[in-house]
Amino acid sequence: MKRFAGYIFDLDGTVYLGDDPLPGAVETIGELMRQGSRCVFLSNKPIEPVQRYSEKLRKMGIPVNDNAVINSSVVMARYLSHRQPGAKVYLVGEQPLADELTRAGLIITNNPDEAEYVVISWDRGFNYQKLNDAMQAVFKGAHMVATHPDRACPVPGGLVPDAAGMIAAIEAVTGKQCEEVVGKPSRWTVTAALEQLGLAPREVLMVGDRLETDIKMGQTAGISTALVLTGITRPEDLATATIQPDYVLTGLADLLKGD
Known part of the structure; x- marks a missing residue:
């Protein structure tokens, strides 16, 4: 699929579930970074310090600094x-x-x-x-x-x-x-993510598992969107949903398809 200069990744249900990375997540994000894409990670979850999320990603093998993670x-x-x-x-x-x-x-x-x-x-x-x-x-x-x-x-x-x-x-x-x-899908969150990436909306892909937050936020900001079916949203939900993503992924590894 199309390669983007920047990626905004949701965390729970997209990159990991609990303490375990979802299949293909670590390898895919690592490869995108090696190819020069910028990545930022968003979570609405406010029950841990933002640094804890960075540490969690690093332990999984995703090389991020604390500024790469933004939560609500x-x-x-x-x-x-x-x-x-x-x-x-x-x-x-x-x-x-x-x-x-x-x-x-x-x-x-x-x-x-x-x-x-x-x-x-x-x-x-x-x-x-x-x-x-x-x-x-x-x-x-x-x-x-x-x-x-x-x-x-x-x-x-x-x-x-x-x-x-x-x-x-x-x-x-x-x-x-x-x-x-103020969390996803608000303009406050997407503005913080784009500022961190230093990219225009047209250069970025929003990847998440929720239609009403991740995908809606991307669409409202003029960002291409990819729904991953590893979290909240099920395939049958798409049939009746008013919010439709640009891409539907079975897992993050689909981002590298076509390489």
């Missing part, structure tokens, strides 16, 4: 720093996201009365207290934003609930919708 925590930190430097944030999320926001100069508060933003993310400790605090903060005027819209995350053996559950709960009790969701 990094994008959220950039978004809030741009909108309101030093803002006070009530966080529905886990410690790695809190650390990323703090490094960006934002202030995490447990007091809903003083929060200027409620940031909603995947939170495996989500409970009634957090739901109530988030609701009170929004009622007192805090902006409501979220890291990413994913309903479920693929793991070995199936799926687990993702950030959409927390978002839906807080939207339901407040009667309001998030003002911004």
